Amino acid sequence: QKEVEQNSGPLSVPEGAIASLNCTYSDRGSQSFFWYRQYSGKSPELIMSIYSNGDKEDGRFTAQLNKASQYVSLLIRDSQPSDSATYLCAVNVNSGNTPLVFGKGTRLSVIA
Amino acid sequence: NAGVTQTPKFQVLKTGQSMTLQCAQDMNHNSMYWYRQDPGMGLRLIYYSASEGTTDKGEVPNGYNVSRLNKREFSLRLESAAPSQTSVYFCASSDGQGYEKLFFGSGTQLSVL
Numbered sequence: 001q002k003e004v005e006q007n008s009g010p011l012s013v014p015e016g017a018i019a020s021l022n023c024t025y026s027d028r029g030s031q032s033f034f035w036y037r038q039y040s041g042k043s044p045e046l047i048m049s050i051y052s053n054g055d056k057e058d059g060r061f062t063a064q065l066n067k068a069s070q071y072v073s074l075l076i077r078d079s080q081p082s083d084s085a086t087y088l089c090a091v092n093v094n095s096g097n098t099p100l101v102f103g104k105g106t107r108l109s110v111i112a
Numbered sequence: 113n114a115g116v117t118q119t120p121k122f123q124v125l126k127t128g129q130s131m132t133l134q135c136a137q138d139m140n141h142n143s144m145y146w147y148r149q150d151p152g153m154g155l156r157l158i159y160y161s162a163s164e165g166t167t168d169k170g171e172v173p174n175g176y177n178v179s180r181l182n183k184r185e186f187s188l189r190l191e192s193a194a195p196s197q198t199s200v201y202f203c204a205s206s207d208g209q210g211y212e213k214l215f216f217g218s219g220t221q222l223s224v225l
Contacts, residue, residue, distance in 0.1 A: 034212070034213070036214075042218075042219075043217060043219050044155070044202075046214070046215075049213065099143075099145060099160050100212070102156075104153060105154050
């Protein structure tokens with residue numbers, strides 16, 4: 001079973017701080033990595049994707065990928081209460097021949 | 113543009129009853145999926161359809177059947193509901209290029225008593 005691991009949280013950060021969310025995966029052949037945000041009672045929505053080692057920035061969000069260490073992270077700068085949600089890491093295992101595998105999610109709480 | 117539409121939004125069943133969850137997408141996507149989400153368990157794949165005419169089991173297929181009716185529609189059937197199937201069910205679709213970038217429906221909250 002290809003695994004994707006995340007700390008369940010909750011991760012609490014003060015408003016304006018940097019939130020750091022981490023994810024590790026077991027399949028070395030994984031090529032594509034995604035972060036989904038899920039507000040309570042809502043469906044997941046894609047916020048970031050990353051395919052190459054290094055950083056990818058989009059507004060206040062930065063995804064970081066290290067394939068050698070098999071981890072991917074999401075940084076949220078200047079965290080806002082509206083960022084409070086569960087963040088799901090998803091990995092395209094088996095070289096993309098099977099659907100995404102999701103981690104269990106990390107619940108983030110941004111305290112005003 | 114509606115995206116992915118799921119019905120019903122809420123359903124209560126008694127043990128042993130059957131029901132079908134409906135899903136339709138209007139994005140001309142090739143691939144469609146059914147996930148269930150339980151507290152602390154994340155999203156687990158029940159079945160998926162990589163293209164019209166094909167279906168495959170996911171991580172937790174027992175107790176479920178699916179039908180890919182056409183390119184737009186993918187239904188999930190519970191033949192004899194059990195309390196363990198109490199969950200939130202999400203349908204999703206993608207353009208089929210590597211199963212990436214899923215678009216989710218709004219979910220169905222199912223309770224089996």
